[in-house]
Amino acid sequence: MRLNKFFFFLLSCAFAGAMFNQQIYELPVWGMLLDLVVVCVLSLALGLLISLVPYVRVALFPLVSAGGFAAAYFYKTFGVSLSYDSLAWLVEANRFEVNSFLTPSLMGILGAGIVFGFVQAWLSGSFDLKNRRLKFGIFVGVLACTVFVYKGAWIGLKHFKVQKTYEAISLSRIYPFSVPKAARMYLHEANEMQKMLNLPDPATVPCSALPQEDRPIVTFIIGESVQAYHLGINGYPRETTPRLAKEKNLLNFGVCRSFGNTTRVSLVGMLTDATIKKRKPRHGSFIKIYNGLGYRTAFYSKQNKIGRSGQLTDMLISCAQDVQYIHNGGGDFTLLDPLEHAANTVKGGQLILLHMSGSHFSYKKHYGDDFRKFVPDAYENENLAQYHDEVINAYDNTIYKLDSFLVGVMDKLRDKDAVLIYASDHGDSLGKRGVFLHGTSIQKEQYEVPLLIWYSDLYAQKHPEIVAGLRSSLGKSVSHDNLYHTILGLGGIQSQLLDPKLDLTRGKAI
C-alpha cells in the first residue's frame, strides 16, 4: 500500500513537471523528450525535498501547484511565461487589471491546482521513512541523479548550440525554479529605482524660455499598449484613424522605438533623459524644468500609481503642480475635463501630461457601442488564438477610439497657442507566434509605437521656426529618446541638457 502511494507520489511529481512547463511542447520532438526528462527529474527532486519537511509540505505543495497551474494557463492562453515583469505585474496589479484576467476558467484552474497540491501533500505523508540512513541515501541519490541529468543536458545542449531547447531547460524558465530568479530581479529593479530617487534637478542647469506672452500650452499624451502598425495613418489597411487622417497640422513620425515593453520601464525613458542605450537617467523629469521656468504643470491620469518598483515613475510625475488620478468610472475621455479647465483658466505657458488607459488588455473593456466599428469583437481570454479575428477587431476598436480621443484633445486646444505630442508607452503582441500582451518576452511589435505631433494654427503663427524644424524632421528614425528633448523644444525652452540631435523641433539638418 505504502509503495503504491509512493509510486503515485512520484507520478504526481513527474506530472507536475510536465504540466507546469508548457514551453517544452514547442520544441522539436527530440528536444521535447529530452527536456521532458529534465523537468520531470527536477520536479521529482523538488517533490522529495518538500516531502522531507513535515508540516510545511502541507502548505507548500498546494502553493507550488496552484502557481504551476496558473503558469501553464498563462502560457497556453497568452504565450506569457514567468519573468520579473510578470511577477511585478502580479505584485502591483490594480483591481481593474486583475478583473480583466479573473475569469471562471482561471478560478477553476487555481482551485484544481490547490486540490492537486493537497493530494500531493497527502501522498507525500505516506513514506515518512523511519530509517534515517535510507532517507539520506534516497536524498543523495536523487540529488546526484538530478545534478547529473540537469547539468549533462545543459552542457550537451550548449555544446551543440540548440538554443531553444537549451533555453527551455534554463532554471529561469522551469517552474518553480524560475520564481526565486524572477523575485531576485524584481527586488534588484526596485532597489535600482530606489537609488535613482534623488536624481539631480534638471532645472538647476542653466535654461531659458520664451517671454511670458509667447509661451504655449504643451500637452504630452502618454498612450497605452498602442502598436504603431494598427493606425490607419501608418498604412494599416483598416480605417482606424479616419479623423486623424483629416488633420492638416498633424505630423506623423511613423514608427517610434519604445524604451521598454512595460509601462513601468517605459515611463522612465519617456520622462527623463535616459536613452535606450544609456538606460539610467542622469536628471529628473522635464516637468521640473517647466516648473523652474514658471510654466504651470499638471499630470492627469487614468491609470493607478505604478507601485513599488515604479516608485521612480511616481516620483518623476509628483513634481507636477496639479496631479490627479481620475477614477470616476469613465474612460479616457474624462481626461478632457481637467484639460479643458486648465486650457481655459490658466494664463501663460503650461505643460499638461495626460496618461491614458488606452489599448490595455482586455481591449473590449475599453470602449462602448460608440466605437464598436469592427465586429465581431467578443472573445474569451482562454481562447485568444481561436478568436484571433475578434481580438484584432477589439484592439482596432480601441485605436478607433484613440483617434477620436486625440482629435477631442485637439478640439479643446484649437483656438489656443498649443501643441500636443502623443506616444504610446509600448506596443502589444496580438497573437503573432502565439504571443499576446506585453512585457513578458522580447517581441518586436511590443517596441513599435506611434509618435504624433499636432499644433494649432495659432502655434504655427507664433512659432514658425519650431514648426519648420518639426516638418523638416519628418522621416527621421525616432524613438522614446527624442521625447525629453522635443518636449522641451515644443515649449520654446533652451537648456544645456537639451540634445539638439534628439530634439525634433531642430529639424533634420542637425
Ligand SMILES: [Zn+2]
Ligand atoms: Zn503600458
